[in-house]
Amino acid sequence: MHILHGSAQRISVVPPVVPIAAPESAEADIEALFLIRGFERLLLDLFSRGVLNGTTHTCLGQEYIPVALSPLFEAPDFIFSNHRGHGHYLARFGDVEGLLLEIMGRAGGVCNGVGGSQHLFRDGFLSTGVLGESVPAAAGMAWSLKRRGGRGIAVAYTGDGGWGEGSVYETLNMASLWRLPLLVVVENNAMAQSSHAEQYRAGTIEDRAHAFGVRALRIGGCDLAEIRNLVGPEIAAMRERPRPLVIEFATQRLGPHSKGDDPRSPELVAELWRRDWEAPLRERHPALCERTAARVGARLEELRATALQKPLSEWTDAR
Amino acid sequence: MHAERIVENLNRAHHELFGRDPAVCLIGEDLLDPYGGAFKVSRDLSTRFPERVLSAPISECAFTGMACGMALAGEKPIVEIMFGDFIGYAFDPLWNLAAKSVSMYGRRVPVHLLVRCTVGGNRGFGATHSQSPQKHFLGIPDLELFEVNPFHDNVELLGELIDRGNPVLLFENKTLYSRHRIQDDDLDDLFSWRFIGPRQEFAQIYIEEPESPDAVIIAPGSVVFPALEAARRAFLDHEMETVILTPAQLHPFPLAPILDDLARAKRILVIEEGIAGGSWAESVATAIYSHLWGRLENPVICLHSKTSIIPCARHLEERVLLQSGHVFEALIGESVRA
Numbered sequence A: 001m002h003i004l005h006g007s008a009q010r011i012s013v014v015p016p017v018v019p020i021a022a023p024e025s026a027e028a029d030i031e032a033l034f035l036i037r038g039f040e041r042l043l044l045d046l047f048s049r050g051v052l053n054g055t056t057h058t059c060l061g062q063e064y065i066p067v068a069l070s071p072l073f074e075a076p077d078f079i080f081s082n083h084r085g086h087g088h089y090l091a092r093f094g095d096v097e098g099l100l101l102e103i104m105g106r107a108g109g110v111c112n113g114v115g116g117s118q119h120l121f122r123d124g125f126l127s128t129g130v131l132g133e134s135v136p137a138a139a140g141m142a143w144s145l146k147r148r149g150g151r152g153i154a155v156a157y158t159g160d161g162g163w164g165e166g167s168v169y170e171t172l173n174m175a176s177l178w179r180l181p182l183l184v185v186v187e188n189n190a191m192a193q194s195s196h197a198e199q200y201r202a203g204t205i206e207d208r209a210h211a212f213g214v215r216a217l218r219i220g221g222c223d224l225a226e227i228r229n230l231v232g233p234e235i236a237a238m239r240e241r242p243r244p245l246v247i248e249f250a251t252q253r254l255g256p257h258s259k260g261d262d263p264r265s266p267e268l269v270a271e272l273w274r275r276d277w278e279a280p281l282r283e284r285h286p287a288l289c290e291r292t293a294a295r296v297g298a299r300l301e302e303l304r305a306t307a308l309q310k311p312l313s314e315w316t317d318a319r
Numbered sequence B: 001m002h003a004e005r006i007v008e009n010l011n012r013a014h015h016e017l018f019g020r021d022p023a024v025c026l027i028g029e030d031l032l033d034p035y036g037g038a039f040k041v042s043r044d045l046s047t048r049f050p051e052r053v054l055s056a057p058i059s060e061c062a063f064t065g066m067a068c069g070m071a072l073a074g075e076k077p078i079v080e081i082m083f084g085d086f087i088g089y090a091f092d093p094l095w096n097l098a099a100k101s102v103s104m105y106g107r108r109v110p111v112h113l114l115v116r117c118t119v120g121g122n123r124g125f126g127a128t129h130s131q132s133p134q135k136h137f138l139g140i141p142d143l144e145l146f147e148v149n150p151f152h153d154n155v156e157l158l159g160e161l162i163d164r165g166n167p168v169l170l171f172e173n174k175t176l177y178s179r180h181r182i183q184d185d186d187l188d189d190l191f192s193w194r195f196i197g198p199r200q201e202f203a204q205i206y207i208e209e210p211e212s213p214d215a216v217i218i219a220p221g222s223v224v225f226p227a228l229e230a231a232r233r234a235f236l237d238h239e240m241e242t243v244i245l246t247p248a249q250l251h252p253f254p255l256a257p258i259l260d261d262l263a264r265a266k267r268i269l270v271i272e273e274g275i276a277g278g279s280w281a282e283s284v285a286t287a288i289y290s291h292l293w294g295r296l297e298n299p300v301i302c303l304h305s306k307t308s309i310i311p312c313a314r315h316l317e318e319r320v321l322l323q324s325g326h327v328f329e330a331l332i333g334e335s336v337r338a
């Protein structure tokens, strides 16, 4: 586990994984990891069978980030998510049923089938599909949370490509100037759709944050306990003394951008899979992983069967 | 043998333009091979013309602004906006910089800038990836709006647009990309078509030589398909004769070439996938009223999608977007009741 420091310009190589569920919460952590991964695989499978309509972006490879962070968030916190948001949602709510039914447009979907994969809204959680909108919106939320005097923070999950939008920098400036409790989480998988980071980013995210006097952490590896040890005190400090914080995770996208669009070579993708968290995690906790995988698998299979029986969603307050 | 698909036609249009004119360049997201753009319009372009294809960071406002600067330098940039929903970020450089530059300095400054933008629903992409933003760009001095349809050849069209000297927005409905171009004179067993207007401004689709059609539908872009379906049904069920007029240029709208057709029609429909309220269809209806007032047999009917966000689930999306059934009902409306 290491925090990467400023000189590393390109994080196309993710540091070796040391995947350990936090000892005190191993069961819950492993359950959350497997639930998110199983959910994303189920989605891709349903798409390939033509059962799903529209599009989706899976977080395969990045599941551990929201799983690591979620226990650090408290009730008043508000989370803004992006197009690749299933893991963010599931780590907070565990609600595979509401999410799958949403994406399938069936009764019981969390937004009545209106929002779909990338437009979700539920207590303390909102996602939308236009990049560059969430960071300023989260800053506005942070301003309000601060004004009301609680300990709440606003969190914006972003990809690294989304940092192409100028709104991100305009917001960092304001958030720093006005000391807003804004946490920007950057899931830096060094990819944006089909493009590689070296094609779209000059300099580093960390330096960009520093330019506005915003504190920035860079985290490699996916040891949940260590991530929490590093990040926990930082978030706790933000609650006491409001200010913005950027946390950048060097991570990897294992799946296609959406459903089938991945121009990367199979060899490269295979190499990324060799650095994935799942195999070492299973090695470390064989019995627990097997039990959990079976339980989660059964839950998802049951969901697959029942979801198809559900009636189409109703949008009752449509105009 | 099938005619070329519209995406292939657009792609060839880029290749021919790039080959012919060294000032032409392309800027937008994810343009490089082997990906070749989210909808594959730029396929093979970066391989053939690596210097002139700029695959940009996700920075719509700045790369559209850059394209304005490139145009002022005498280049002929084409901007690709991956989803028209994101063109909000590019609104300022188009409205206040590109379009203004043409005439704000007291003498005409040519701006060779073409902004292509994918629009429309029916793909289940949801509220932020399905809209038809055409109306937001209506009536901006020196900004011209065009829309891709199955009839006009984009090879000719793009060549013309990049040389106009005015910035141009070209809308491309995403459901059209995989469709084949319509080239044979006979569209099918029922309909024939031809270009009309001195500059082939419209495709005119008709059942028999249109003398005094029961109805004329002005249908740009992809809504020509629901129009065709409705016109077929109206003919088979009610022997109604409908003429469909599909313009390449949305704004300023070239009314002159179709005034005769419109004056003879018993009923005029203007249809679009966008929503009402300062819409394109409404602006066309207004133009028709001011030219044909006193000669119209019926009020012009504007058909839009429902005034609503566009939901994700297919069954809900269908309820919101303009369907052939709506066009059919409007076509037969009073004529059947009368």
Ligand SMILES: Cc1ncc(C[n+]2csc(CCOP(=O)(O)OP(=O)(O)O)c2C)c(N)n1
Residues within 6 Å of the ligand: A083, A084, A129, A130, A131, A132, A158, A159, A160, A161, A162, A163, A187, A189, A191, A192, A193, A253, B029, B058, B060, B082, B086
């Ligand atoms: C304003 C805007 N421009 C373009 C897109 C299309 N788009 C969706 S995701 C994406 C890539 C995003 O990359 P990144 O932020 O790194 O997130 P990742 O997909 O890697 O998780 C693009 C270009 C968009 N949704 N919004």
Ligand SMILES: [Mg+2]
Residues within 6 Å of the ligand: A159, A160, A161, A187, A188, A189, A190, A191, A192, A193
């Ligand atoms: Mg990325």
